Every structure is written in structure tokens, then in C-alpha cells.
Amino acid sequence: MDAYARGLAEYLVLCEREAVDPLSAGRTHVGVFVRELASRPHRRGSNIVSIESGVGLANATIQQRLVPVRLFYDFLVEEGLRESNPVGRGRYTPGRRASGHKRGLVPRFTKLPWIPSEQQWLDLLEVARCEPVRNRLMLALAYDAALRREELCSLRTGDLDPAHRTVRVRAETTKNRLERVVPYSAPTGVLLADYLAHRAAISRARGPLFLSESRRNYGQPLSLWTWSKVVRRLALTAGVERFSTHTTRHLCLTDLARMGWEIHAIASFAGHRHTDTTLQYIHLSGRDLAEKLKSGMDHIHAWRVRMLADTGAPDGVVGGVSR
Incomplete structure (x- = not known):
């Protein structure tokens, strides 16, 4: 809500600067807002490693700024x-005028x-090795x-079941409000046992698993910002x-995709509502392309070997068959 409020506030400030009534502003005025976002100097300056050149906000940030204006x-x-x-709003496919989709102001x-x-x-693991058991x-x-x-x-x-090494992710804490139960490994189970013994010295009360150990918030639930x-x-x-x-x-x-997990299994493990989100990890792992490349190269390799063998066959014989 804070992020959306800032985005709308930026748009209203621009309308005031351009002497435009937000209630009657048109697509051209919104375009001015987008152009201002796209040309705004990057907070990191020009020395950034990205597709952008240091000028303008990232594409995802511009999309986020437009959401509150649309709402x-x-x-x-x-x-x-x-x-x-x-x-x-909606998706746009170039060249398909009859598709019924409306082109957005900014390509996604x-x-x-x-x-x-x-x-x-x-x-990173070498650095984490020296961390307290809670952080590990x-x-x-x-x-x-x-x-x-x-x-x-x-x-x-x-939420944790040490007997079966599973953790319940409650719906109210998830992004899409889908509850799920997922497993964790035996080494993580050992860390959990060590931490529970350590946690008992801080508080024996049931409730939030991870507690702050700072002097100011000792025994309080660990905040998102602290982590x-x-x-x-x-x-x-x-x-x-x-x-x-x-x-x-x-x-x-990505590791699950590399290990050959089916896309629906990965989606269930991740708590994705749609497999479209999961596909990015299949692409990132390169699994499907690697399998196709291997099968294709195996076929080409076998074909080249046969051709090389044919070059050494006696006259009148090709691949072991008389002409």
C-alpha cells in the first residue's frame, strides 16, 4: 500500500506541475508520466551492470508505478x-490487430x-558457516x-513436524494465499534441533519460531527487515x-528443474497458482533445451560416424551393402 501510495503521489505531483486536472487527464498525459519515469536518472548513476544504461527506472519499476494510476x-x-x-492494460501481440488485446503504454x-x-x-556458505545457529x-x-x-x-x-521433516506454510503468509506442506532435508533437521535447544534459553513459549536476540527486541518475533x-x-x-x-x-x-522434476510437481512445491510462473525455472535450468540438444547431437554424431565408416568401405560397398 505504501508503494502504491508513492506511485500515485508521483503521478499527482506531475499533474500539478503540468497544470493538468487528474480527473480529466488523457492517455497523452499518462504518457508524459511514463516518459518522465523512463528518463529519470538512476539512483546508482551510470555505473550499473544491467540492460539499462543508468538512465530511467527499470521496466518492472515503471510497471509498478503505473498500477496505482490504473487503479x-x-x-x-x-x-x-x-x-x-x-x-x-492487458497483453499485446504485435501484428495481431484482430486479437482484441489492448496495447499497454509500456512493453513488459x-x-x-x-x-x-x-x-x-x-x-556465501563459507561466510554463513560462522553465523549463529538461527541464521544458518x-x-x-x-x-x-x-x-x-x-x-x-x-x-x-x-508449523514444523520434525518427525516427518515437513513444514506447513500457512495460507495467510503466502503471496497467493495457497497453503502447502513441504519437506526439508536431514541436515536442516539437525540445525532445527540445535536451534530449538538454543531458542528454549530465550523463550519456552510456543509461537513465532525465529526470535530476535538483540537487546532492544530480545525475545520478540524476528522482523522481515532484520532478516x-x-x-x-x-x-x-x-x-x-x-x-x-x-x-x-x-x-x-531451478535445482529441482535440473533434477528432472515435472513442472506440476515444482509448481505444487513452490505454491504457484499457475504453471506459467514455474516455466521460468524450467527455462533457467536449460533442462528441456539440453535434452533436445543431446538427442539431436546423438543423432548427428551417429550419422557422421556412419558416413566416415562408408568412406573406408571397399569399392562397390556402402554401409556394408553392395551397390
Whole structure:
């Protein structure tokens, strides 16, 4: 809500600057807002490593800024204060004019999630080795169960079943309000046992699993921001700056795709409502393309071997058959 409020506030400030009444603004005025977002200097300056050149907000950020503006005009239409919404929505396919889709103001880029290389992962684990047991357990669970940040920090003592090594991710903590039960590994189970013994010295009360150990919030539930700061510190120390609280989820789901899990099984494990979201991990793993390449190359290799064998056959014999 805060992010949407900031996005709408930026649009209203632009309308005031351009002396345009937001209630009567048209698609052209919204386009001015988009152009301003696309040309705004990047907060990191020009020395950034990305497709963008350091000028303008990222495509995903611009899309996020447009959402509250679209919702604002949806509200005005519902209230009868406008007849139409100047912010386009839906998907657009170039060349298909009769498709019925409406072209949006900004093309939507779909990028594959970033995952660390094996060496970067090992570097991060080497740094994490010196962390308190709570942080090591959180990192292990985040990977093992492909947990989002809120799902991880919202775990309660009753959500874990050590006998079967499973964790229940409650619907109210998930992004799409889908509850799921996922397993975790035996090494993570050992960390859990160590942490529960450590947690008993902080509080024996049932409730939030991960507790703060700072002097100011001792024994209170660990906040999302505290966990983000922990992961950020680990990433900077390991020299893997792109590593975030969501990277472990991306890495786990990509590894499952590499191991040959079916897409529906990965979607169920991740808590995806639609398999379209899961497909990005299949693409990122390169599994399907690797299998097709291997089968194709095997066929080409066999064909070349036969051709080479034919070049050494006696005159009048090709592939062991007389002409």
C-alpha cells in the first residue's frame, strides 16, 4: 500500500506541475508520466551492470508505478467520474490487430531470475558457516523449502513436524494465499534441533519460531527487515552483492528443474497458482533445451560416424551393402 501510495503521489505531483486536472487527464498525459519515469536518472548513476544504461527506472519499476494510476482511474470510472481509463492494460501481440488485446503504454519485459554460480554459492556458505545457529537454520530452510521471506519469518513452532521433516506454510503468509506442506532435508533437521535447544534459553513459549536476540527486541518475533539485513550483510561479505532473501527460492526451484522434476510437481512445491510462473525455472535450468540438444547431437554424431565408416568401405560397398 505504501508503494502504491508513492506511485500515485508521483503521478499527482506531475499533474500539478503540468497544470493538468487528474480527473480529466488523457492517455497523452499518462504518457508524459511514463516518459518522465523512463528518463529519470538512476539512483546508482551510470555505473550499473544491467540492460539499462543508468538512465530511467527499470521496466518492472515503471510497471509498478503505473498500477496505482490504473487503479485510480478504475475507481473514477466506477464512481461515474470518468467514462474510460487512460492507462492501457492487458497483453499485446504485435501484428495481431484482430486479437482484441489492448496495447499497454509500456512493453513488459520478462527476465529470468538471477541465481548464483557454484563458486558464488560456496563463497556465501563459507561466510554463513560462522553465523549463529538461527541464521544458518533460516538460510537452510529458505533453500530447502523454497520459502519466500515472509513465509520464512512468519513460521511458528507448530508449523514444523520434525518427525516427518515437513513444514506447513500457512495460507495467510503466502503471496497467493495457497497453503502447502513441504519437506526439508536431514541436515536442516539437525540445525532445527540445535536451534530449538538454543531458542528454549530465550523463550519456552510456543509461537513465532525465529526470535530476535538483540537487546532492544530480545525475545520478540524476528522482523522481515532484520532478516533482509542479515542476508545483505552475508552477501556483501561474500562478495555476492546480487544475493537476496529471494535468491534461495530461485536456486532451489531451478535445482529441482535440473533434477528432472515435472513442472506440476515444482509448481505444487513452490505454491504457484499457475504453471506459467514455474516455466521460468524450467527455462533457467536449460533442462528441456539440453535434452533436445543431446538427442539431436546423438543423432548427428551417429550419422557422421556412419558416413566416415562408408568412406573406408571397399569399392562397390556402402554401409556394408553392395551397390
